[in-house]
Amino acid sequence: STGLMVRTVINLQAVDPGFRMDNVLTANLWISPADYPTPERQNEFYREVLERVSHLPGVVSAGFTTFLPYTTLIGAAPVSIEGRPNSSDGSDIVIMRYVTSDFLKTIAVPLVHGRGFSDRDTGKQPAVALVSERVAALFDGNPVGRKIAFGPMSLTVVGVVGDIKGEGLETPNTRGTVYMPAAQLGQIGFFTPRDLAIRTISNPTAIAAAMQQEIWAVNPNQTIANIRTLESVVEGQISDRKVQTGLFTAFAGLALFMTALGVYGLLSFVVTSRIRELGVRMAMGAQRRDLVSLIAGDSAVWVICGLGGGLALAALVSRSMRTIIYGVEPLDWLSLLASTCVLGAVACIAALRPVWRATRVEPMAVLRVD
Secondary structure (H helix, E strand, O other), rough: OOOHHHHHHHHHHHHHOOOOOOOOEEOOOOOOOOOOOOOHHHHHHHHHHHHHHHOOOOOOEEEEOOOOOOOOOOOOOOOOOOOOOOOOOOOOEEEEEEEEOOHHHHHHOOEEOOOOOOOOOOOOOOOEEEEEEHHOOOOOOOOOOOEEEEEEEEEEEEEEEEOOOOOOOOOOOOOOOEEEHHHHHOOOOOOOEEEEEEEOOOOHHHHHHHEEEHHHOOOOOOOOOEEHHHHHHOOOOOOHHHHHHHHHHHHHHHHHHHHHHHHHHHHHHHHHHHHHHHEEEEEEEHHHHHHHHHHHHHHHHHHHHHHHHHHHHHHHHHHOOOOOOOOOOOHHHHHHHHHHHHHHHHHHHHHHHHHHHHHHHOHHHHHHHH
C-alpha cells in the first residue's frame, strides 16, 4: 500500500498542468466597487499596478486573471460557435476567464495558433477571445478569425492556446477555456480579474514585500490576500495524497520494526531451544557453516511463508485503494516486488544475530552441562 501511494505522489508530481509554475508569485486583490465603480477605473488600476510591479528587480512579466488555476472551478457557460449547431450533451460548456494581456505569458501557457492579447485590445475595439485547444477542437477547421458567442456577446477568435488541466491534476479535462481581455470586460462583477501573478527570474517570494508596497502606492486601502507561489497552489492538489502517503509510511515503518522484532525473537528462541542439538552436531563433526545453513534454511522457510501470506493479503487490500491512487494499478507488481524485497532484507538483517549465536556454540560446554 505504501508503495502504491509513493508511486501515486510521484506520478502526480510528473503531470504537466499545461503551464509553468516555477518562479511565479501570486496574490489575491479583491477590488472594491466603492474604490473602482466602473470598468474603466478598474482597468486603470490594473495598468498602474502591473506597470509598478513589472519594474521591480528580477520581474519578467505580470498579469491579472479572474481566478488562478486550481483556486476555483466555477465560471463556466455554454458557448455558441459560428457554423455549428448548439450541443445538447454539454460539450459546448467552457470555462470563462478575463485576463490582462501578459497573464498567459506570465504562467507560460503556450500560444499554438494566431496571436495573443495586446494593449490594443480595449473596450473601443471589437471583442476578441483566445480559445484553448479543447475549444478549438469544436470548430470545423481553423478557429482563428471565426466567431463565438456567449448569449448576445459575440467575439472573434484571434488565437489558440494550450489546454490547462484546470479541473485537477488527476482529473481528465472535460471543459476547454475561453480567455477574454480584461480591458473589454463591460461590467463589474463575478468575472472581474482579482488574482495577480508575477514571474521572476529567481525566488519569487523575495519580492513579496516590495510587491505589496507597489500595490499600496496605487491604493493604500487595497486588500492583499493569499500571497504564495504558484508552485504552492499546484502543490495543494496533491497535499492530501502526501498526508496519506506519510501515514502509510509511518505504519509501514512500524510494521517493519515489528517484523524485525518478530524474526529476531523467534530465531533467538529457536537457537536457544536447539542449543543442545547444535552442540551435539558440532561434537559429531559439523562445521560452523553447516550450523549457519541449518538455522538460515529454517529461517528462510518461515520468511518465505510470511512474505507469501503478506503478498496475498496486500493483493486483496490494494483493490480497495483504487479511488486514492493515480497512474498505477492496484496490483502493481513493481510496488509489490519492492515491498517484498524490503521486508525480505529486514528479515535477513534481523536474523543475523541469532544465526551468529548459533555459530558460537561450544560443544564441550553444552555436553558438560548435560
